[in-house]
Amino acid sequence: MFDCVVVGAGFAGLAAAAELSGKGRDIVVLEARNRIGGRVATYEHEGTKIEVGGQWVSPGHDSMHELIEAAGVSLVGPQEGALLIRSQGAVYRSSAAPDRSHALTPFEMADLGQGMLRFRRLAERVESDPTWAAANASWLGQPLGRWVKANLRTPAAQQDFSAVLASVSEGMAGDVSLGQALTTTVQGADLESLFAVSGGLKLRRVLGGMHQLADHLAAKLDNRVKLGRVVTGIDHDPDAVTVRTETADGTPAESYRARRVLVTLPPWLAMRLEYNPPLPSWREEVLQRNTAGHVIKAFVLYPTPWWREQGLSGQMSADEGSVRVTFDISEETGPGIMMGFFEGTEAASMSKRSRTIREVAFIDSLAAVFGDEVRRPHVYLDYDWAADKYTRGCHTPHFAPGVWSVNGQLLAEPADAIHFAGSEYVGKHNGYMEGAVRSGREEARVILRELG
Numbered sequence: 001m002f003d004c005v006v007v008g009a010g011f012a013g014l015a016a017a018a019e020l021s022g023k024g025r026d027i028v029v030l031e032a033r034n035r036i037g038g039r040v041a042t043y044e045h046e047g048t049k050i051e052v053g054g055q056w057v058s059p060g061h062d063s064m065h066e067l068i069e070a071a072g073v074s075l076v077g078p079q080e081g082a083l084l085i086r087s088q089g090a091v092y093r094s095s096a097a098p099d100r101s102h103a104l105t106p107f108e109m110a111d112l113g114q115g116m117l118r119f120r121r122l123a124e125r126v127e128s129d130p131t132w133a134a135a136n137a138s139w140l141g142q143p144l145g146r147w148v149k150a151n152l153r154t155p156a157a158q159q160d161f162s163a164v165l166a167s168v169s170e171g172m173a174g175d176v177s178l179g180q181a182l183t184t185t186v187q188g189a190d191l192e193s194l195f196a197v198s199g200g201l202k203l204r205r206v207l208g209g210m211h212q213l214a215d216h217l218a219a220k221l222d223n224r225v226k227l228g229r230v231v232t233g234i235d236h237d238p239d240a241v242t243v244r245t246e247t248a249d250g251t252p253a254e255s256y257r258a259r260r261v262l263v264t265l266p267p268w269l270a271m272r273l274e275y276n277p278p279l280p281s282w283r284e285e286v287l288q289r290n291t292a293g294h295v296i297k298a299f300v301l302y303p304t305p306w307w308r309e310q311g312l313s314g315q316m317s318a319d320e321g322s323v324r325v326t327f328d329i330s331e332e333t334g335p336g337i338m339m340g341f342f343e344g345t346e347a348a349s350m351s352k353r354s355r356t357i358r359e360v361a362f363i364d365s366l367a368a369v370f371g372d373e374v375r376r377p378h379v380y381l382d383y384d385w386a387a388d389k390y391t392r393g394c395h396t397p398h399f400a401p402g403v404w405s406v407n408g409q410l411l412a413e414p415a416d417a418i419h420f421a422g423s424e425y426v427g428k429h430n431g432y433m434e435g436a437v438r439s440g441r442e443e444a445r446v447i448l449r450e451l452g
C-alpha cells in the first residue's frame, strides 16, 4: 500500500509529490496526459518554443521565484518599447511605455486614483464582510464594465483601469462581474502595485519555457510519475483509498491502494470522478454556482520581431476587437512572436469556429492597432484550453458573488482520506501557478501530519 496517491501532475501535484517524497513517503503520481505540467505547457513549432499555458510570474509569487532559482532558469520582463493603446477608435502611442499611467493628464490621473480607491475599498469589504457580499450579491453581479463607466469619469482613465484589471486576470473580459473582479484582485497582486512604476507590467516569464520548472520538480520523483493514467474513481473510508484508473482510450487499468489520496484536479474535474461513497452534496452546490473561465491563447509568428525596429514593445491594449491585449513573447533568438488572448464570451464563440476564422479575427484585431504590416507572411497558432478534456475551462472558474467568500474555501476540506489541492482551492493567489504550488505543498504537509 502506498502512503499517498497524487492525482494530477500539474504544479500542485508535482509540488505536493516533491514535498511528500522528500520526507521519505512512498507515493505515486497518476497523470492522465502523456506529459507533466497540466495548465503549464511549452509546445514546439519547428524548433521554436511556445508557451501555451501559464507564463507570467509577478512580485509576491514567492514560491514560484524560489522554484525558478532552484531550477537555475532565467526570467525576462516585457519587451522594451512603446505600447499602443486603441481607445474609442483612435490609436495612441505611449512614449513612456510600458509606464502608460504617465501618459494621462493630471485630471485623468486623479480620476484613475479615485476609481482605484473606490475599487480597493469595495474589494476589502467583499473580503472582510461575507454577509454584506451575500446581501448585495445582485449588485455585485453587475458587469465590471458598467461599474467602471459609472465610477470613472474620463475615457482614458476608464481604459487604463480596465487594461490593468485585464492584466491581473487573463480571463477578465466583458462578461466578468464586479464581484468576480473584486475577488480576483484580493486574491492576486494588489491593484496599486500593478499600476506602480511599470504601469501594471511587472510581470516576468521564464526564458525557454515554464515547463522547465515542472521538469525540475519531477526530477526529484525518481520515475514515480505514471503518465497516461486517467483516474476514474476513488473508493474511500477514513483510513484508506483505492484509486481506479483507465488508459486514455478507456481501457481499464490498474487500481492503487493508499492511506491517502491527494486530488489536484480543478474542482469542476474533481467532481466528475466517481466517489464511493459519494461526497456530500454541498460540494456540487458550490460548483453549480460558478462558470469555468474561457481563454484561447493565440500566437502569430513572423520571421523577425519587426515591430521592435519601430520602437514598439509589441504590447497593445484595445477597447474593442476580438483580441484586446498582446505581448511580444519572442525568445532571444528565432522568430518574432506576438501573443494575445480571445477571452470570455469572445473565446466561447471563437471556440466553435475554425482556426482559419480565429486567425482572421486575430490579424484584424492586430491590424486595427499596428496597421497592415501585421498581414505580412506569418504562421498562426492557438490553443483552446476549454476544449481540452483534461482542463475544460481556464484559467480559473468565475464564482457567483458571495459563493467563494462564503463557501468556496470549503472545497479544500478533506473528505475521509481524500484531500484536495490546486490553484482553485487556495485563498491567496487563487487561479495562479503560485496558488497551485502553495496549495500542493500545504496539503502535503497536512497529509504528512496525518500519516504520522
Ligand SMILES: Cc1cc2nc3c(=O)[nH]c(=O)nc-3n(C[C@H](O)[C@H](O)[C@H](O)COP(=O)(O)OP(=O)(O)OC[C@H]3O[C@@H](n4cnc5c(N)ncnc54)[C@H](O)[C@@H]3O)c2cc1C
Binding pocket: 007, 008, 009, 010, 011, 012, 013, 030, 031, 032, 033, 036, 037, 038, 039, 040, 052, 053, 054, 055, 056, 057, 170, 229, 230, 231, 232, 264, 265, 266, 269, 295, 297, 385, 390, 391, 394, 395, 421, 422, 423, 424, 431, 432, 433, 434, 436
Ligand atoms: C492560457 C492560460 C494562461 C495562464 N497564464 C497564467 C499566468 O500567466 N500566470 C499564472 O500564474 N497562472 C496562469 N495560468 C494559470 C495556471 O497555469 C494554473 O493556475 C496552474 O497551472 C494550475 O495548476 P494545478 O496543478 O492547480 O492544475 P492543473 O495544471 O490543471 O493540473 C491538473 C492535472 O491533472 C491532470 N488530470 C486531469 N484529469 C485527470 C484525471 N482524471 N486523472 C489523472 N490526471 C488528470 C491534468 O492533465 C493536469 O496535469 C494560466 C492558465 C492558462 C490556461
